[in-house]
Amino acid sequence: MRQKYLIEIANALMLARWKQTLVAAIGVMFSISLFVTLLGFMEGLNKLLDGMVINRTPHIRLYNDIQPSPVQPIDLSKNYKEYYNIVRSIKPANTRKEIYNFQEIISRLRNDNRVEGVASKITAQVFYNFGNIDLNGIINGIEVEKEVKLFAFGDYISAGKFLDLETVSNSIILGQGAADVMKANLGDIISVTTTEGEQFSLKVVGFFQSGMAEIDKVQSYASIKTTRRLLGVKNTYVSDIQIKLEDLDSAPKLALEYEKFFKLNAEDIQTANAQFETGSGVRSIISYAVGITLLIVSGFGIYNILNMLIYEKMDTIAILKATGFAGSDVKKIFIFISMSIGISGAVLGAFLGFLMSLGIDAIPFSAPSLPKVNTYPIDYGIEYYIIAIIFAIAMTFLAGWMPAKKASNVDPVIIIRGK
Amino acid sequence: MKEKIALEARSINKSFYKPVRIDVLKDITFQLNKGEYASIIGRSGSGKSTLLYILSTMDTDYSGELFIDGITTKGKTDKELAAIRNEKIGFVFQFHYLLPEFSAIKNVMLPGFKLNKLSHEELEQNAYKLLETLGVEKLANKMAYKLSGGEKQRVAIARAMINDPIIIMCDEPTGNLDRKNANIVFNIFKELTETHNKTLLVVTHDLSFARKTRRIIELDDGRIISI
Numbered sequence: 001m002r003q004k005y006l007i008e009i010a011n012a013l014m015l016a017r018w019k020q021t022l023v024a025a026i027g028v029m030f031s032i033s034l035f036v037t038l039l040g041f042m043e044g045l046n047k048l049l050d051g052m053v054i055n056r057t058p059h060i061r062l063y064n065d066i067q068p069s070p071v072q073p074i075d076l077s078k079n080y081k082e083y084y085n086i087v088r089s090i091k092p093a094n095t096r097k098e099i100y101n102f103q104e105i106i107s108r109l110r111n112d113n114r115v116e117g118v119a120s121k122i123t124a125q126v127f128y129n130f131g132n133i134d135l136n137g138i139i140n141g142i143e144v145e146k147e148v149k150l151f152a153f154g155d156y157i158s159a160g161k162f163l164d165l166e167t168v169s170n171s172i173i174l175g176q177g178a179a180d181v182m183k184a185n186l187g188d189i190i191s192v193t194t195t196e197g198e199q200f201s202l203k204v205v206g207f208f209q210s211g212m213a214e215i216d217k218v219q220s221y222a223s224i225k226t227t228r229r230l231l232g233v234k235n236t237y238v239s240d241i242q243i244k245l246e247d248l249d250s251a252p253k254l255a256l257e258y259e260k261f262f263k264l265n266a267e268d269i270q271t272a273n274a275q276f277e278t279g280s281g282v283r284s285i286i287s288y289a290v291g292i293t294l295l296i297v298s299g300f301g302i303y304n305i306l307n308m309l310i311y312e313k314m315d316t317i318a319i320l321k322a323t324g325f326a327g328s329d330v331k332k333i334f335i336f337i338s339m340s341i342g343i344s345g346a347v348l349g350a351f352l353g354f355l356m357s358l359g360i361d362a363i364p365f366s367a368p369s370l371p372k373v374n375t376y377p378i379d380y381g382i383e384y385y386i387i388a389i390i391f392a393i394a395m396t397f398l399a400g401w402m403p404a405k406k407a408s409n410v411d412p413v414i415i416i417r418g419k
Numbered sequence: 420m421k422e423k424i425a426l427e428a429r430s431i432n433k434s435f436y437k438p439v440r441i442d443v444l445k446d447i448t449f450q451l452n453k454g455e456y457a458s459i460i461g462r463s464g465s466g467k468s469t470l471l472y473i474l475s476t477m478d479t480d481y482s483g484e485l486f487i488d489g490i491t492t493k494g495k496t497d498k499e500l501a502a503i504r505n506e507k508i509g510f511v512f513q514f515h516y517l518l519p520e521f522s523a524i525k526n527v528m529l530p531g532f533k534l535n536k537l538s539h540e541e542l543e544q545n546a547y548k549l550l551e552t553l554g555v556e557k558l559a560n561k562m563a564y565k566l567s568g569g570e571k572q573r574v575a576i577a578r579a580m581i582n583d584p585i586i587i588m589c590d591e592p593t594g595n596l597d598r599k600n601a602n603i604v605f606n607i608f609k610e611l612t613e614t615h616n617k618t619l620l621v622v623t624h625d626l627s628f629a630r631k632t633r634r635i636i637e638l639d640d641g642r643i644i645s646i
Binding site for chain 2: 005319325326
């Protein structure tokens with residue numbers, strides 16, 4: 001009941017100085033909207049840039065590394081067990097890159113509920129023949145449909161259709177860079193030489209653009225069947241198993257587990273792409289810092305305006321106290337003023353921020369390396385809005401607290417007698 | 420006997436220490452019965468306003484004891500003192516001190532909002548009746564800053580009475596008014612004590628005003644020289 005009257009008094013005070021109140025609320029509104037827009041834009045960009053690598057990278061890759069055996073014959077000898085045995089310049093034996101019994105491994109992984117999907121892959125070193133010139137190349141043999149589903153392969157096809165890899169025999173999707181060098185068009189036949197010296201003719205059914213020119217000059221894609229034919233291996237040959245997990249962050253832990261369990265090498269995405277994580281982390285910190293600075297500045301605005309209001313309304317405060325309003329009532333009045341400025345500014349700011357995000361989202365943006373991106377990237381994460389609103393409310397409370405405390409301590413005798 | 424006493428001061432002393440020690444009030448002891456109409460007079464600097472603000476509970480920096488309606492004010496928190504002021508004391512100041520953001524009737528109702536005993540409608544009715552008694556009911560919905568000096572003072576008196584206090588304290592209530600308005604205010608006070616049995620304590624240096632009250636407390640140099 002009584003709170004209602006305190007609110008009425010607070011409203012009357014705000015109305016008496018509605019211009020300053022409005023300016024303070026607009027200050028909060030702009031800082032919230034910029035906070036939301038800045039973070040949405042920055043995170044959108046982060047996700048786009050990270051996506052260029054992370055979407056295309058398996059969370060865990062299982063493979064057979066070519067490396068010397070950690071257990072050398074001398075270690076098995078009983079005679080030298082008590083000694084430190086040092087063998088220099090160990091060379092690997094002729095181990096094969098093939099993963100044995102891969103079907104069993106894949107079916108086991110598919111039943112693991114931490115795993116979203118599994119795709120097998122093989123790679124073949126080739127030379128693209130362009131007249132007399134041979135260009136270095138790598139052909140990735142992939143399971144096309146799984147690759148599209150798990151690793152967004154389709155997003156990076158700049159021309160042609162990825163499904164043609166499966167339906168057209170001996171077909172290839174060329175990296176854009178390699179295609180430019182070879183002046184290849186869709187439907188052309190190009191020839192490649194394998195490391196074994198055999199020459200193959202492949203039909204170009206599409207172009208691939210990863211966003212990194214160096215990769216696009218070398219990498220090309222073919223179906224796993226075609227690639228096996230290039231390598232001249234049996235049709236159960238697989239050299240890599242790519243795993244996409246439900247939870248990206250568990251990759252290092254699971255990588256260790258699979259490494260032990262399957263006795264294969266396992267590489268997790270965090271190890272493979274550590275620099276990207278660092279980059280986006282730093283960008284996020286910078287944008288949060290800028291955003292929070294904006295909010296703090298608007299907090300000082302509220303602080304100033306409330307201080308001014310208190311000086312102007314000393315008489316009112318004195319009379320309220322003389323007629324029996326306690327210091328805590330006066331404090332509530334001023335905190336209510338501050339909070340109404342903060343909350344209305346925050347809500348309007350979140351809305352304006354959303355509109356500004358929509359605006360940026362509509363600005364055309366064409367990066368030659370990102371065929372599927374036409375406008376600036378924005379991340380519409382609800383968390384930015386929640387952080388902004390919570391922070392704004394906490395900050396306006398603090399900005400209002402000190403002036404309100406001051407108002408509650410006004411000595412009515414000094415004001416009333418001072419006239 | 421106790422119920423008849425509205426206000427009692429027991430040996431109240433107050434000193435200022437800055438810049439040098441000055442004893443403003445020395446051993447002030449008196450009682451004020453319910454229904455009394457008293458004035459405090461004294462020369463400028465005799466401590467009469469200081470005494471009034473101590474009696475009003477707003478100034479707590481003194482030694483001695485103060486009872487209002489038989490309740491001691493010693494050891495009470497600011498919040499409790501505010502509640503006493505709200506319920507038992509009404510104020511009229513030299514400068515009218517209405518809240519300019521509110522209409523006349525809202526100003527009158529403000530202390531009632533705080534007391535929170537009556538509904539909004541009842542409070543509004545009471546406020547209107549008070550304004551009627553004081554002859555300013557036509558101004559009820561006018562904003563406070565649009566009223567003239569005499570009108571403001573009458574609205575302020577209505578505000579002092581809204582919570583039906585036992586004592587009304589006034590600091591130079593006519594100091595800022597012309598003779599005609601001063602007379603109106605005096606007559607209102609007189610009627611309050613006679614017909615409403617209110618206790619009135621008026622600080623004034625207007626001797627002709629004071630002489631008309633029933634009791635004069637004279638202060639000189641911080642001491643009561645006549646009761």
